Amino acid sequence: MIRSIYDAALNPDEWPAMLTRVARVMRCEQCNFVMVDPSCGDTRVITPMWREDDRASFFSHWQKEFTIAHKLRSYSVGQVIGYDELFDVSWLQKTAFYNEWWLPQGVGGGSLAANVVADSGATASITVHAPTTKLGFERAEKERFSEIVGHLARSVTILRRLKMAQLVTCKTEGGLASGFLVVDRNGLVLHSDAETLSWLEALDLVQKQTRTVKIAQGKVKALLLQAIEKAHGASLDLLDRNGARFRLMVIPCSPGEHLNPVIIDRPAALIWLISTEQLKKERMKRLSDAFSLTPAEVKIAIEACAGGGRAEIAERCGLSPSTIRSHLESIYSKTGVHRQSELVHLVETI
Structure with a gap:
């Protein structure tokens, strides 16, 4: 199964089979994956064990209220979360969504979720859903899912880098x-x-x-x-x-x-x-093209990714801290970020 996770990083056609294997290992009825990556122009919603009519009804009717993407953003990558941390389960079990959509699929015995990507440019998460005959997850099962999530996070990192490399090569x-x-x-x-x-x-x-x-x-x-x-x-x-x-x-x-x-x-x-x-030269060109940064601003943005505060960046660039501050304020204004950590994420994903 681990090999299939890394195979999926190289071949997108392998994702449905890989997620089905994860579901079987976790003794679950469903395993779903969602990724939105603007830097690569990539959006994936992979639900290999859903029936077509269930998929259609979810996206046309239930998605807005019951999607968990916005809830997961507050959790760190790799952290395993039970649905009881995302929803009031007693309320959820009374909803039409639970009784008319989930239960007819044989699902409802517990769910686990985790982020595998969460940065300023992209989000991705995996969920597994147990059958109604299964009441929650044992500690060993949660640990197994945590290990799977770790491999999947590395696999998605490879996928994103390869996708970006293809874009770089084309450009x-x-x-x-x-x-x-x-x-x-x-x-x-x-x-x-x-x-x-x-x-x-x-x-x-x-x-x-x-x-x-x-x-x-x-x-x-x-x-x-x-x-x-x-x-x-x-x-x-x-x-x-x-x-x-x-x-x-x-x-x-x-x-x-x-x-x-x-x-x-x-x-x-x-x-x-x-x-x-x-790659650095091409990243600098994309920054300049995308946000109309000056050559000096591009250089400062790249230097910011090397770490350190304004004084360290100033020393590396041979400029004064006040000049660096002025450049960073202009960069933040043009790119729409508000702090150095957000700028680093933007530069790394562009």
């Missing part, structure tokens, strides 16, 4: 900001492109042979094996020979998966390589 007029390759458990590169391979060579991560290219022994090879054998994703920050910064992410893949233009026929992993400097 880039110069060099690419990211590239990917597929590698098997022996380190053999099954698919890549010339640009990504040249990056890997500059990072001293590959061994070229007559007809094959392999990942060299070292940290990346170890991460690769971990991803394939334990279905865990991981990341690593690297410097090439010229001092350019890269972020490398390793994501497990399953045999039979289709990552156009390659079909995975063996245990493998996706290596996603991001040029930090190119």
Whole structure:
């Protein structure tokens, strides 16, 4: 099931099957997922175990009063919440929604929910709903759901980053900001492109042979094996020979998966390589285009993401704290945020 959670990060078609597996593991009748991510232009409402007429009636009639998205926003990511914390259960059980919509589906024995994304740019949550024959959840079941939520939060992070990488690649007029390759458990590169391979060579991560290219022994090879054998994703920050910064992410893949233009026929992993400097340049351009920031304001906005207060930002930029304050006030006005933490979220998701 854990592997299927990470598979869903790479292939959106896998989400219904993955959520159905989660429901079975939790001994529930339903498992639903909702995500709204404006930065990627992505909205997903996935309810694989709903009947079509139930889905239609919910969105046409019940959604406004009984959706939980706005209630979940006050909870931290990963926190498991029972429906008794979101609704007055005695009131809920008297509603037409509960008696005419939920109970006929065999659902009503208890529900759990959790945020897997909650930032200024996006929200995502997962819920499981037990059958009427089940009275609540035991402690071990809540712990199991908490573990599932942790994996799902990482999976959604991968999904959002890959989606953003696709948008970045489409928008880039110069060099690419990211590239990917597929590698098997022996380190053999099954698919890549010339640009990504040249990056890997500059990072001293590959061994070229007559007809094959392999990942060299070292940290990346170890991460690769971990991803394939334990279905865990991981990341690593690297410097090439010229001092350019890269972020490398390793994501497990399953045999039979289709990552156009390659079909995975063996245990493998996706290596996603991001040029930090190119990505920063593109992020600066998007900030400027989206909010009409000046070059100086864009620089300050990016620096704000590096952390520290106004004095630290001023020292890094070689400016006075009062100048930084003036720039930040202008940036807040143009972007609609009110504090540095909100600006950081905006910059990270744009």
